[in-house]
Amino acid sequence: METDGRYDCLKLENQLCFPLYACAKEVVRRYRPLLDELGITYTQYITMMVLWEHRSMSVKDIGETVCLDSGTLTPLLKKLEEKGFVERGRSPDDERVLTVTVTEKGMELRDRALSVPGAIASCIPLSAEDAVTLARILRDLKSALNAQ
Amino acid sequence: METDGRYDCLKLENQLCFPLYACAKEVVRRYRPLLDELGITYTQYITMMVLWEHRSMSVKDIGETVCLDSGTLTPLLKKLEEKGFVERGRSPDDERVLTVTVTEKGMELRDRALSVPGAIASCIPLSAEDAVTLARILRDLKSALNAQ
């Protein structure tokens, strides 16, 4: 092993990005058992979240909101449609855009999902203070990354 | 749209986990052009990082270090072997364990990777202060999650 530290910057323990990547995966894993009961995945959950709020949206707008492209969203939305939570149809105004609309069953899912945020909060071991700080830093980081 | 806020906890903007998930993806994306020149992906990069440090490790130990299971690592290590960066072979002591060892070419890759951390640091828009705080919070979070 080296002692002079020429390669210290390539040690996993000195990386900032790795904890970010690892924590994100671990947190998503915590959602799994909760979302299994609703019959959806984490990615489907955040997609439903924006649809619960807006009722009806284009694939493009959904993608910009949840940071996913059509390569991920097209199959995901087809799955949500198969499960009966959304309907997909071309916009009459512009045949290029596909409008995704929440169904009645999709809105019922929202009520069943009400307990999820609380359950997650109670199993993510983060002090109230750190949670606020983390939220602030990540918000700033995301907008700075988008601005680049 | 609701005004009473019964569903506020299900709004994307009120989530802490989503920025974590989105920032992690965005940061990994920043690595892509840099790692493309080395011919590896981000996951392959963090795997090489632990191998550069330890030279030789079992799949299990690699997995615990980089938080990946054999389902992800087995195909990934085969790709690294095809590229000539590692060698895979069963341990003589215990035929169950597969020992992964960095090759000479793998060690040469390390020198070519030396510029990556600096390049990433300069394109991740985070103040020195926030970087330290973020690292601390994520480190605490990860160890608390592991302890559960």
Next chain:
DNA sequence: TACTATTTAATTGTGTACAATTGAATCGAG
């Protein structure tokens, strides 16, 4: 009006992720 440029989803191809299962090797209690 023609005709190019742009916008939009869908598709293709590669590479993670991970739960669950499998099968071989090893361990350990009786």
Next chain:
DNA sequence: CTCGATTCAATTGTACACAATTAAATAGTA
């Protein structure tokens, strides 16, 4: 010493994730 339990890596199956390309529709311009 033996046989059931455990430990490993590999495999199977499902679901992202995203760059690059495609194809259809629309917008913009000469």
